[in-house]
Structure formats: structure tokens, C-alpha cells
Amino acid sequence: MSATIQILSGLGDKGPAAIVVEAQGKRLLLDAGGALHPGEPVTWAQGLAVDAVLISHDHVDHIGGVVELPAQIPLYCTPLVAKTLPPQRAWQPLPYRGRLDVEGIAVTTGQAGHSLGGVWLHLDDAGGIFYSGDACFESRLFPFDAPPPAHTALLDASYGRYDQPQAQCIHAIGKALDHPLVLPVPETGRALEMALWLSEEADQRHLPLAIDPIIRDNLAALLALPNDLRRKGLDAAIQALLQRPNARHPALWLVSDRDDDPPDWPHHRLLHTGYLTPQRRQQLAAGEVLWQRWNVHLRASHLVALAHQLQAVQVAPLFTPLHADAESAWRDLLGTRLITQPSLDVEAQTKVLSSPLLTP
Structure with missing residues (x-):
């Protein structure tokens, strides 16, 4: 054929x-x-x-x-x-x-x-x-x-x-977490795994964290699927994250990407982790935003x-x-x-x- x-x-x-x-x-x-x-x-x-x-x-x-x-x-x-x-x-x-x-x-x-x-x-x-x-x-x-x-x-x-391992990407992002950050992400993609990682880092560093409700909803949707549709050993961490309240004044904020610009977040810096639009490339060149890939x-x-x-x-x-x-x-x-x-x-x-x- x-x-x-x-x-x-x-x-x-x-x-x-x-x-x-x-x-x-x-x-x-x-x-x-x-x-x-x-x-x-x-x-x-x-x-x-x-x-x-x-x-x-x-x-x-x-x-x-x-x-x-x-x-x-x-x-x-x-x-x-x-x-x-x-x-x-x-x-x-x-x-x-x-x-x-x-x-x-x-x-x-x-x-x-x-x-x-x-x-x-x-x-x-x-x-x-x-x-x-x-x-x-x-x-x-x-x-x-x-x-x-x-x-x-x-x-x-x-x-x-490009061929940099994920562990190196995560290490680089980790070095930026000591300053107030907003991380805009696709809400059904890297958002879910970054939410788990950020919750671990926030606990270790004693940093207040907030996660957009839509990202939480998508984590709940993943948890509702048959367990072979997600990596093993993470269900307890997902459940704990879903029960964790958002901080009132977060230092770290994981948000659904809505074309956020620096003026939208006057008390935080934007850290992008994926594809950059031409406008965001200009902002990065001007030092207005941060960028580090999450594979x-x-x-x-x-x-x-x-x-x-x-x-x-x-x-x-x-x-x-x-x-x-x-x-x-x-x-x-x-x-x-x-x-x-x-x-x-x-x-x-x-x-x-x-x-x-x-x-x-």
C-alpha cells in the first residue's frame, strides 16, 4: 500500500x-x-x-x-x-x-x-x-x-x-527562585509538573507559593485518569498539592499564560520557560524578563x-x-x-x- x-x-x-x-x-x-x-x-x-x-x-x-x-x-x-x-x-x-x-x-x-x-x-x-x-x-x-x-x-x-538535559534546566531555574517570580505557563503542559516541583522547592526554601486555580483543576483531572496515564509514585504529592492553600502574598506564582507583561506584575519578575514571542524576545534582550527552558x-x-x-x-x-x-x-x-x-x-x-x- x-x-x-x-x-x-x-x-x-x-x-x-x-x-x-x-x-x-x-x-x-x-x-x-x-x-x-x-x-x-x-x-x-x-x-x-x-x-x-x-x-x-x-x-x-x-x-x-x-x-x-x-x-x-x-x-x-x-x-x-x-x-x-x-x-x-x-x-x-x-x-x-x-x-x-x-x-x-x-x-x-x-x-x-x-x-x-x-x-x-x-x-x-x-x-x-x-x-x-x-x-x-x-x-x-x-x-x-x-x-x-x-x-x-x-x-x-x-x-x-539543542540537547541540554532536563536536570540542568531545573538547576538553572532553581537558582532564580530567591527573588519574587511569576512563571506564566501553558495550563495543560509544563504547568502541571512545574507545580509539583515548585511546591517541593517552596517547602525547602520556606517560600510562599500560589498556583492558578485552572492549573489545580488540571492536576485534579490528571489524578482522575487511570493511574497508568501518569508517572508512578506521584499521586500522594498531587493530592497534597491540591489540598495546599495559596499563599496570600506569594513570592512564587505559577500562572496560566495570558500574554503577561512586566507591568502586570510590578512586585515580581516574569520568568518564561518556553517559546518566546517576538515581543518577549525584545523584553528578554532589554533585561525586562528572565528565561530558562524547561524541557x-x-x-x-x-x-x-x-x-x-x-x-x-x-x-x-x-x-x-x-x-x-x-x-x-x-x-x-x-x-x-x-x-x-x-x-x-x-x-x-x-x-x-x-x-x-x-x-x-
């Missing part, structure tokens, strides 16, 4: 996720990403015709473009991800870990290690097509499930060739390890720049498996359907 893959958005730079796989006469859209920056248009959806949509997780660059699609297109996602769909949007359940048939194509899902309710997707066609969505091996809270083999791997490369995506060595584990013949690093120097570095890491084309015909011998997205 053969399949056609069209990476509509997400190859060659950090951008919304949108990939069409055509197999057995059906077209499945993997993720429907919205704009990363306010006011940017979502162009990948224009004139698009698909038979079904599968959503990996609920972050805006993977689900925010659902509003651009006709409401009658069947949409599949996990029940927790469905909570962030547009009101009244019909959906059908993806298992958190399991297998189902979508338009005659067997789809396997597993935990992606990135966010509450998030999954990777494996399509059992053309030797296997694996899409990681956003994924991470290092979460202390979210497990990563080993996927089946796949001929083609579409992998989260948001961090490019929630695949590091370079982990991406290569996953490609090996999948026994992938071809690998597309997604959500990362692929200019000439970067492409050369990825070729050193992945060899002849590297994909830099947005359209591929996947069969026994892969043939490129269009000219390369980027000039070597």
Missing part, C-alpha cells in the same frame, strides 16, 4: 501544525494548528478538503485552526483535549492509549509525554506513518509510550539541535533515538528552521533519512512529489 503525505504547515520553521495523509482513498488531517502570534493569518486551511481530523493535543499551534475548518468534518481527539474545542464542535474520542479505525485506516495512539490528554498518532499504512505531535521523554509527570515501527516518522524538533519537547539526541526505535526510513524534523546550515546539521544527525520536502509519496521506494521546500 502507498500513501501521500503533505506537510501543509510546520516544516522548515516554527509554525502551526497541519499535515494531510492520503491513504486508501481517504484524506486525514493530523492537527489543525492556529497562529503562534496574535493577528497572524492561518493560511494552510484555505480550500482544504479532508475526510477527518485527528488532534494530538490542545496547545494553540496544534488545535487553534479548528475554527477554520467546516464543522461537518469528523474530528477525533481525547476527551480532555475536547474541552478546548470551539463551543458545540462535535468530536469523537481518541483513546489515550489504544487503537481505532478512522475512515478505514487503523490508527494507534499513545502517551506523548508533553501535556494533559496529549497523544502521538501512528497510521498503519505504507509501512507505518508516525506523527509525534509535541513529545518529550523527560517529563516527571507524563509518560511516553513506545510506538510501533514506522517507515515514515514526522517528529517534534521544536528545540532544533517539554524532544532534544536532538532523543529525536534521533526515537527515529532509531521506529526503524524509520525517512524522518521529517518538524517545527524547526531548516535553512542551509540547519539542514546540514540535521543531515549529520539523520543521514539519508532526512526529509526536507513538504510532499511525499510513501511506498516501497519513496518518490518526491514536489521540489524541495528549501534549497540545499
Whole structure:
């Protein structure tokens, strides 16, 4: 069997996720990403015709473009991800870990290690097509499930060739905790594991701590899932955190990211731990905010390890720049498996359907 893959958005730079796989006469859209920056248009959806949509997780660059699609297109996602769909949007359940048939194509899902309710997707066609969505091996809270083999791997490369272990990131953040801080975070992603870590640090350092109610609610939602959908040995810590009252005058404040700016928090400094918008990059350069990554995506060595584990013949690093120097570095890491084309015909011998997205 053969399949056609069209990476509509997400190859060659950090951008919304949108990939069409055509197999057995059906077209499945993997993720429907919205704009990363306010006011940017979502162009990948224009004139698009698909038979079904599968959503990996609920972050805006993977689900925010659902509003651009006709409401009658069947949409599949996990029940927790469905909570962030547009009101009244019909959906059908993806298992958190399991297998189902979508338009005659067997789809396997597993935990992606990135966010509450998030999954990777494996399509059992053309030797296997694996899409990681956003994924991470290092979460202390979210497990990563080993996927089946796949001929083609579409992998989260948001961090490019960065390869610093999580322990070093946490150590660096820890050194900043002696000053009043606000940490804005995606409320279903790193927020949950950072809440556990911050509560431990606050106790050890005798620092008052506050955590946004929505983050607490999401921790409670995680605790309500079957226990094999979170790392072992953390239930007691989660329960203790849920019972812990917020400090009236917190030195540390973990908040849902609402595009916070320094004037919003005159008595604290903002410490960002993930993707920086252009405005936040300017604030960082001016010394107005702090930044230290908390790993929630695949590091370079982990991406290569996953490609090996999948026994992938071809690998597309997604959500990362692929200019000439970067492409050369990825070729050193992945060899002849590297994909830099947005359209591929996947069969026994892969043939490129269009000219390369980027000039070597």
C-alpha cells in the first residue's frame, strides 16, 4: 500500500501544525494548528478538503485552526483535549492509549509525554506513518509510550539541535527562585509538573507559593485518569498539592499564560520557560524578563533515538528552521533519512512529489 503525505504547515520553521495523509482513498488531517502570534493569518486551511481530523493535543499551534475548518468534518481527539474545542464542535474520542479505525485506516495512539490528554498518532499504512505531535521523554509527570515501527516518522524538533538535559534546566531555574517570580505557563503542559516541583522547592526554601486555580483543576483531572496515564509514585504529592492553600502574598506564582507583561506584575519578575514571542524576545534582550527552558519537547539526541526505535526510513524534523546550515546539521544527525520536502509519496521506494521546500 502507498500513501501521500503533505506537510501543509510546520516544516522548515516554527509554525502551526497541519499535515494531510492520503491513504486508501481517504484524506486525514493530523492537527489543525492556529497562529503562534496574535493577528497572524492561518493560511494552510484555505480550500482544504479532508475526510477527518485527528488532534494530538490542545496547545494553540496544534488545535487553534479548528475554527477554520467546516464543522461537518469528523474530528477525533481525547476527551480532555475536547474541552478546548470551539463551543458545540462535535468530536469523537481518541483513546489515550489504544487503537481505532478512522475512515478505514487503523490508527494507534499513545502517551506523548508533553501535556494533559496529549497523544502521538501512528497510521498503519505504507509501512507505518508516525506523527509525534509535541513529545518529550523527560517529563516527571507524563509518560511516553513506545510506538510501533514506522517507515515514515514526522517528529517534534521544536528545540532544533539543542540537547541540554532536563536536570540542568531545573538547576538553572532553581537558582532564580530567591527573588519574587511569576512563571506564566501553558495550563495543560509544563504547568502541571512545574507545580509539583515548585511546591517541593517552596517547602525547602520556606517560600510562599500560589498556583492558578485552572492549573489545580488540571492536576485534579490528571489524578482522575487511570493511574497508568501518569508517572508512578506521584499521586500522594498531587493530592497534597491540591489540598495546599495559596499563599496570600506569594513570592512564587505559577500562572496560566495570558500574554503577561512586566507591568502586570510590578512586585515580581516574569520568568518564561518556553517559546518566546517576538515581543518577549525584545523584553528578554532589554533585561525586562528572565528565561530558562524547561524541557517539554524532544532534544536532538532523543529525536534521533526515537527515529532509531521506529526503524524509520525517512524522518521529517518538524517545527524547526531548516535553512542551509540547519539542514546540514540535521543531515549529520539523520543521514539519508532526512526529509526536507513538504510532499511525499510513501511506498516501497519513496518518490518526491514536489521540489524541495528549501534549497540545499
